[in-house]
Amino acid sequence: MNGTDIPLGVNKSNYISYNALVVGYHKTEREHILRMLVRKDFAIVGSISTLVDAFKELEYLQVTDKKPDVMLADIESLGSSSLLYLEKIRETYPDLKILVFHIDSDKETIKKILDLKIHSFDLKPIDDKKLTRKLAKVLNREDLIPREAEILSEVKTINLKNFHIPTLPEVTFKVLRVNPNNPEIGWEELEKLIQPDKSIDANVIRLANSSSFGRSGKIHTLKDAIQLLGVQNVKNLVFLLTKKNIYGRVKGKLYHKFLQELPILSALIAVDLSVVLDLKDEKELIFLYSFLGRIGMVVMAMNFPDQYKEVLRFYEFGIKNLENSELTRFNSTSQSITIKVFKLWKMPESFMETVENKNFNYEEMPGVSNREKVIRLAEIFAMRLIGVTLDQSEEKIFNALLNYFKRPDLIDKFSTEYYDLVQDHPLYAISLG
Structure with missing residues (x-):
């Protein structure tokens, strides 16, 4: 018999069905899982409502011919007792394959589940596609994934012809082309471009009057504001407002965290890092490189709002890195x-180069510029501050960057105290307001 002809629920080595125990508070949800398992030829040896009862049932089943091979736990609420018994089950029955499905819970709870080193974890809801992929991996039946799960797969190959990429507003497009290296002409160009747009005009004056620039309440005209801020800072503000308008098309707490707060926090940290790491002359450009460097996340969320939200859930809890999860x-x-996006917007070539190097791995680190190292370090600091769990590879790069710059003390500088203070920054307030 061809291996792929053997159902997922049957052990390939002896052609005997795997014994499965299902745990879940709601009877209807347990029955939903049971139906999927039966169709895959699993032998059902129990259907239990709580992990406490499951622990007792497992003890009884060990001395019968119905000793479970797999336990699927559909957990609605995971209190301390449930965690305790899940840990007991894991320690007492190390050969038992444990798959846990849980609602979208807080970071700490999910971290506790992952710390138990169970065989598989995923977020609810549970469907046949998800269950097939998880069981196939746990039971070493990858041979079934192309046949059974690939057909059911939720992978969406992006067709750029049908993919909506927002265009730049005309004012932003023209502002991009203002030369910041010629301040005499630059500020006059900016004034002519910005003045008709009352929203941008007001925000430029608002920024100039912030405490960050030491002229609170003294700037009343756009001309004075541009001359105080400088051409590049004003260009950065225009892009910030443009991205904010684009972001406004996607809603939700998770999107607010990753698409709105993370970029501005990363950019502000990048500016501060530039000052202390001898890149002060590049700080305004570094701000923009950092702030726009993840615009692709916004565009993917706009086109696939529900699917991309799931990608970010796994990324937030450190279950998968972002690139692998997206792929x-x-x-x-x-x-x-x-x-x-940058090509469509006709951004300078340097933006493309910076993005291409943005996700460098540990081995590639010596070959990237200090500017790119600062941008990456700033983003990692920002992720730590907003509560994103770093995976091992990201932690390795983080420590390597601190060692490269010989500044382990930066961990203390960009702490929760810094996070509290940076939220008063006018660009942070404008971006999130």
């Missing part, structure tokens, strides 16, 4: 979309 779901990455 699994979309067969493309936000990094590649960012490059396409």
Whole structure:
């Protein structure tokens, strides 16, 4: 018999069905899982409502011919007792394959589940597609994934012909082309471009009057504001407002965190890092590189709001890194979309180069510029501050960057105290307001 002809629920080595125990508070949800397992030829040895009862049932089943091979736990609420018994089950029955499905919970709870080193974890809801992929991996039946799960797969290959990429507003497009290296002509050009747009005009004056520039309440005209801020700072503000309008098309707490707060926080940290790491002359450009460097995430969220939200859930909890999670779901990455966005917007070539190097790994680190190292370090600091769990590779790069700059003390500088203070920064307030 061809291996792929053997159902997922049957052990390939002895042709005997795997014994499965299902745990879940709601009877209807347990029955939903049971139906899927039966169709895959699993032998059902129990259907239990709580992990406490499951622990007792497992003890009884060990001395019968119905000793479970797999336990699927559909957990609605995971209190301390449930965690305790899940840990007991894991320690007492190390050969038992444990799959846990849980609602979208807080970071700490999910971290506790992952710390138990169970065989598989995923977020609810549970469907046949998800269950097939998880069981196939746990039971070493990858041979079934192409046949059974690939057909059911939720992977969306992005067709750029049908993919909506927002265009730049005309004023932003023209502002991009103002030369910041010629301040005499630059500020006059900016004034003519910005003045008709009352929203941008007001925000430029608002920024100039902030405490960050020491002229609170003294700036009343756009001309004075531009001359105080400088051409590049005003250009950065225009892009910030443009991205804010684009972001406004996607809603939700998770999107607010990753698409709105993370970029501005990363950019502000990048500016502060530039000052202390001898890149002060590049700080305004570094701000923009950092702030726009993940615009592809916004575009993917606009086109696939529900699917991309799931990608970010896994990223937030450190279950998968962003690039792998995007590839699994979309067969493309936000990094590649960012490059396409920049090409459409006719951004300078330096933006494309910076994005191409943005996700460098540990081995590639010596070959990237200090500017790119600062941008990456700033983003990692920002992720730590907003509560994103770093995976091992990201932690390795973080420590390597601190060692490269010989500044381990930066961990203390960009702490929760810094996070509290930076939220008063006018650009932070404008971006999130």
